[in-house]
Amino acid sequence: MIVSAVSCPHPPLLMPGVTGGTVAEVEELRAACLRAIAALLEARLDLIVMVGGVRVHEGDEPLSLTVGRSLLAEAGCGVRVDPIGIRMDSSVGQCLKIGRMVSKRTGRIGLLVMADGSARRGLKAPGYLDRRAFLFDGRVEDALGGPHPSRLADLEPNLASDLLVAGRAAWQVLAGAFGGRTARAVKLYSDDPFGVWYPVFLWDPEPSDPGH
Amino acid sequence: MLKLGSHSYADDAVLIMAIVNRTPDSFYDRGSTFAFEAGLERVAQVVGQGAEIVDIGGVKAAPGDEVDADEEIRRTVDFVTRVRADFPDLIISVDTWRHEVGRAVCEVGADVLNDAWGGHDPKLAEVAAEFGTGLVCTHAGGALPRTRPHRVHYLDLMADVLARTVSLANRAADLGVDRGRILIDPGHDFGKNTWHSLEITRRLSEMVATGWPVLVSLSNKDFVGEALDLPLEQRLLGTLAATAVCAWQGAMVFRAHNVAETRQVLDMVAAIKGSRAPRRAIRGLA
Numbered sequence: 058m059i060v061s062a063v064s065c066p067h068p069p070l071l072m073p074g075v076t077g078g079t080v081a082e083v084e085e086l087r088a089a090c091l092r093a094i095a096a097l098l099e100a101r102l103d104l105i106v107m108v109g110g111v112r113v114h115e116g117d118e119p120l121s122l123t124v125g126r127s128l129l130a131e132a133g134c135g136v137r138v139d140p141i142g143i144r145m146d147s148s149v150g151q152c153l154k155i156g157r158m159v160s161k162r163t164g165r166i167g168l169l170v171m172a173d174g175s176a177r178r179g180l181k182a183p184g185y186l187d188r189r190a191f192l193f194d195g196r197v198e199d200a201l202g203g204p205h206p207s208r209l210a211d212l213e214p215n216l217a218s219d220l221l222v223a224g225r226a227a228w229q230v231l232a233g234a235f236g237g238r239t240a241r242a243v244k245l246y247s248d249d250p251f252g253v254w255y256p257v258f259l260w261d262p263e264p265s266d267p268g269h
Numbered sequence: 270m271l272k273l274g275s276h277s278y279a280d281d282a283v284l285i286m287a288i289v290n291r292t293p294d295s296f297y298d299r300g301s302t303f304a305f306e307a308g309l310e311r312v313a314q315v316v317g318q319g320a321e322i323v324d325i326g327g328v329k330a331a332p333g334d335e336v337d338a339d340e341e342i343r344r345t346v347d348f349v350t351r352v353r354a355d356f357p358d359l360i361i362s363v364d365t366w367r368h369e370v371g372r373a374v375c376e377v378g379a380d381v382l383n384d385a386w387g388g389h390d391p392k393l394a395e396v397a398a399e400f401g402t403g404l405v406c407t408h409a410g411g412a413l414p415r416t417r418p419h420r421v422h423y424l425d426l427m428a429d430v431l432a433r434t435v436s437l438a439n440r441a442a443d444l445g446v447d448r449g450r451i452l453i454d455p456g457h458d459f460g461k462n463t464w465h466s467l468e469i470t471r472r473l474s475e476m477v478a479t480g481w482p483v484l485v486s487l488s489n490k491d492f493v494g495e496a497l498d499l500p501l502e503q504r505l506l507g508t509l510a511a512t513a514v515c516a517w518q519g520a521m522v523f524r525a526h527n528v529a530e531t532r533q534v535l536d537m538v539a540a541i542k543g544s545r546a547p548r549r550a551i552r553g554l555a
Contacts (some may be wrong), residue, residue, distance in 0.1 A: 069420055077463075078498065120420060176419055183419035185332035221419065 059234055059262060060165045062098040062130035063093045065110060065200055066173035066255035067124035067223070086132075089246035089257040094132040094169070096243075103164035105129070105138045108155075108230045109171035110145040112225055121171040121223065129169070136167070142232050146214065147226045150235075153210060156233020170231045172224025174254025182252020193220055194254040198227065201258040204242040206235035239263045242261040271482045272449040273322065273368050273403050274360040274380035283535045283546040285385075286322040286362060287315035287522040288464060288488065291293035291344040293330040294381045296528050297489050305348065308492075312352055318447060318528040324383055325349060325374075326364030329461075332504060334413050346373050348511035353378035362405075369390035381450070383524075384408075385413045385459065385486070388437050391535070405452045405484055408469075408552050410460025418460050426465055427472050431479065433456035438481050452522060453481040456492045468493035470508055470511055477519035485513045486524035509534045 070076050070083050071090065097105070107129070109121025111133035122140045129138060143155060159168065174197060175190035176183045193216060200208035218223035239262070246257035271278045275435035278284065289311050293300040296359065302308040311502055317494055326342035328336045336344075345363060352361055362381035363374040371382045371393045382397050384390075387409035397404040408430040410421060423429050434453040442448045442475040449531075470492075476483045487493065505527055512523055512531055516538040525531040540544040 077495075120422070183417045185417070225509075 058163070058166060059160055059168050060102070061097050062095075062168040062170065062231065062234070062240075062260040062262070064172055064228070064231065064256060064258045064260075065090045065093060065125070065128065066169045066224065066226075066253075066257065067121040067171040068173065068251075068253065068255065069120060069124070069268070071124050072127050073176045080202075082165045086246060086248075086250075086255055086257070087128075090128050092259050093245050096167060098132065098134060098136065100167060101165060102136045102164070102167040105134065105136050105167045105169055106133050106141060106159050106162070107138055107169040108141045108143060108227050110226050111142040112145055112206075114227055121227070125169055125171045127147050141230070143226045143230060145223065145226050146218065146249050147215065148230075149210060149229055152226050152229030153233035156230040156235065157179070159230070160234045160236060168231065168234055170224075170227045172227040172231075172256075174222055174224060174249075174256060176221035176223075178249045178254060178255040179252040182249075187220055189216070190254075193217070193222065194256075195255075196243075197224075198247055198256060200228075201256055202242050202244055204235075204240050204258075204260055206238070206240075226246045235262070237259075270449055270542060271452070272447065275358070276321070276360065276450075278521070280521075281539075281542075282521060283436075283511075283539060284322060284522045285315075285320040285327050285333065285528055285531055285535070286324045286484070286522050287312075287528050288524060289315070289323050289325050290329070290363040291325060291327045291348055292329045292334055295326070296331055299350040301354065303376045305351075308348055309351065312356065312359075313509060316356060320525075320528045321354065322360040322362050322381070322522070324362040324364050324524055325352070325379075325485050326383075327370070328365070328415070330415065331360060338423055340366065341370050342373045345370065346377055349374050351378040351380055362403075366390055366393065368396050371396040372400075375402055379485045381405065385409065385432060385454075386412065386512060387454070387456065387459070388440075389414055394437075394444050394446060397441065397450075401447065401450075403450035403452065404441050404446050405454050406434050407454040407459065408456040410432045410456075412460035418458075418462055421460055421462060421465070423465065423477060426468055427475055428518035430516055431475065434476070435481065439479075441552070451481060452484045453479065454484040454486060457485065457487055458492055461492075463492045463495040466490070467496065470514055473515050474518040483519065484522040485512075485515045485517075485520045487515065488524065488526045513538050 111119040177187035217241040326339040366386040381403035
């Protein structure tokens with residue numbers, strides 16, 4: 058049963074040493090990610106299921122899961138980790154199905170979703186400026202902050218792809234995993250210092266009603 | 270031997286390709302030579318400072334307002350025509366990825382087509398062959414024109430750089446571009462992050478070892494800015510350091526904004542290498 062969930066972004070610059078010197082904006086993001094993961098680990102877990110998108114040309118170690126592993130190591134995670142890579146072009150149905158399968162696993166599970174938003178959030182952004190990015194990411198922020206898991210299922214794959222949103226598939230696994238469950242959401246970070254949206258959210262699910 | 274225009278250069282020659290932008294919004298000069306007369310003044314200035322080549326570009330490399338082929342031709346053709354008339358011996362390069370633009374500028378006297386995006390338009394090499402011009406074959410990692418790198422990853426960067434540039438060069442030669450007029454360029458910052466750009470600088474000798482003449486375009490680029498954490502207007506010294514490292518390893522053509530400074534650095538490196546004599550050695554010899 059999923060007893061805790063976190064959504065974390067996965068830019069390469071979160072890996073140790075990648076920025077060369079220390080960059081203040083990156084350290085602020087890193088601190089938020091580590092706080093989220095610390096909260097995840099507080100829930101006395103048997104297992105962490107880590108979900109992240111895989112790009113077309115990526116092989117065994119996709120960026121999303123590599124960054125996830127790196128953050129877990131930094132946080133001193135001693136719990137077993139089961140990584141799930143999901144193709145970024147997976148259909149909504151495929152993502153929801155994987156999420157449902159995760160929700161049925163036994164033991165106390167912490168779900169770590171590696172996902173970030175649009176890379177087209179400014180003239181200097183890697184993907185330049187596309188004003189639709191703000192609307193799209195706004196919908197995700199609303200869904201993560203409610204939280205409203207089912208709204209994540211409504212995200213359109215083609216639009217997400219056009220807007221260079223890396224996290225669409227992973228967020229839809231999250232949606233499938235939470236089904237109709239309610240939760241309390243905490244926003245630890247939501248900003249785009251480099252034109253890419255990085256959200257860090259913690260979900261604390263209500264215990265499932267045994268009679269449901 | 271490298272042939273450009275009507276000139277021939279020995280293997281130890283070092284040439285400067287001066288950047289002359291015909292854009293309102295390029296990253297460094299921000300439109301300062303967009304006006305026709307200002308552009309011509311810049312050409313005269315850089316020729317006076319010792320540039321053997323001018324590189325005329327009509328579209329900025331970074332993302333921005335769309336500039337289609339017709340607009341690009343409007344920005345460059347008349348200018349090339351005038352520069353050709355005023356400077357008959359000057360080697361004129363045009364920075365474009367488009368074959369339509371290539372054709373239009375070759376018709377009015379361009380000597381080199383500088384394709385910064387690595388063969389995105391395969392017909393550009395055919396145009397170079399048809400008109401007998403030179404061609405620069407650049408590594409851009411498969412990036413689309415006017416896009417920024419986003420989480421780029423290479424299993425083996427140098428292998429990718431060598432494979433792409435050498436195969437572009439061979440393809441051009443097979444299409445009929447004169448072998449002596451083909452250059453390869455590792456494409457600093459194009460499809461690359463700073464770590465990548467530093468590595469291709471460090472390992473430039475591997476490009477030189479292919480036997481194709483090497484062109485580098487370092488000037489005021491982000492890899493210099495990120496190495497030193499310095500903004501655009503403070504990158505000259507870092508650029509010159511990278512210039513010296515590339516010159517030492519055997520690069521032949523240096524595409525630069527700051528011609529006088531680049532000339533001095535190249536002359537000093539050449540003196541150190543022994544490929545040119547000091548201009549005036551008297552001390553201790555009198």
